[in-house]
Amino acid sequence: RVRVRGLTIYRPIIYGNTATVLTPKERESSSNPDHTHRWTVAVRSAASPSDADQVGGADDLSYFIKRVAFKLHDTYPNPTRNIDKHPFELTETGWGEFEIQIRITFIAESGEKAITIYHHLKLHPWTASGEPEIPPLEVAMKMGPVHSWQYDEVVFNDPYNNFLNILTMH
Numbered sequence: 001r002v003r004v005r006g007l008t009i010y011r012p013i014i015y016g017n018t019a020t021v022l023t024p025k026e027r028e029s030s031s032n033p034d035h036t037h038r039w040t041v042a043v044r045s046a047a048s049p050s051d052a053d054q055v056g057g058a059d060d061l062s063y064f065i066k067r068v069a070f071k072l073h074d075t076y077p078n079p080t081r082n083i084d085k086h087p088f089e090l091t092e093t094g095w096g097e098f099e100i101q102i103r104i105t106f107i108a109e110s111g112e113k114a115i116t117i118y119h120h121l122k123l124h125p126w127t128a129s130g131e132p133e134i135p136p137l138e139v140a141m142k143m144g145p146v147h148s149w150q151y152d153e154v155v156f157n158d159p160y161n162n163f164l165n166i167l168t169m170h
């Protein structure tokens with residue numbers, strides 16, 4: 001295999017989390033009564049123009065991503081969670097915000113090194129005043145799910161020709 005010198009190809013992604021407040025019932029039946037939120041952290045494709053297309057699998061990044069490892073706060077059991085197939089996401093419950101380390105490993109054909117990105121897990125909504133204050137749970141519950149997402153591009157310089165084929169033929 002040979003590298004295609006001088007060529008750069010990129011794939012747009014979004015990464016981040018959504019979070020919802022647990023209902024009193026959910027908290028009761030939870031293994032840890034301290035947990036206040038359920039959240040999902042994910043790496044997704046930003047390439048799909050509509051949700052309708054994503055149903056058809058256009059959102060599936062596994063044609064070039066082999067593994068997404070989410071490294072959680074040390075308060076979690078087995079904090080490194082490996083996701084080896086689409087969808088590259090993880091759902092957990094908890095009580096606090098923290099930095100999630102996201103390590104993306106590419107398929108072997110790529111010859112590319114893994115990359116690491118960071119996402120600050122966001123559980124609490126912004127208050128109307130913009131104060132850095134955490135609103136009470138009942139208030140947060142009425143405000144609905146919290147979303148925190150970032151756009152990024154995975155960039156491949158001088159890609160191997162076979163990997164370039166995989167990327168472009170998809």
Ligand code: SLL
Binds near residue numbers: 073077093094095
């Ligand atoms: C804080 N820096 O002190 C943060 C850490 C850790 C959150 C937050 C789960 C704990 C468990 C959990 O929500 N950890 O399952 O025991 O606020």
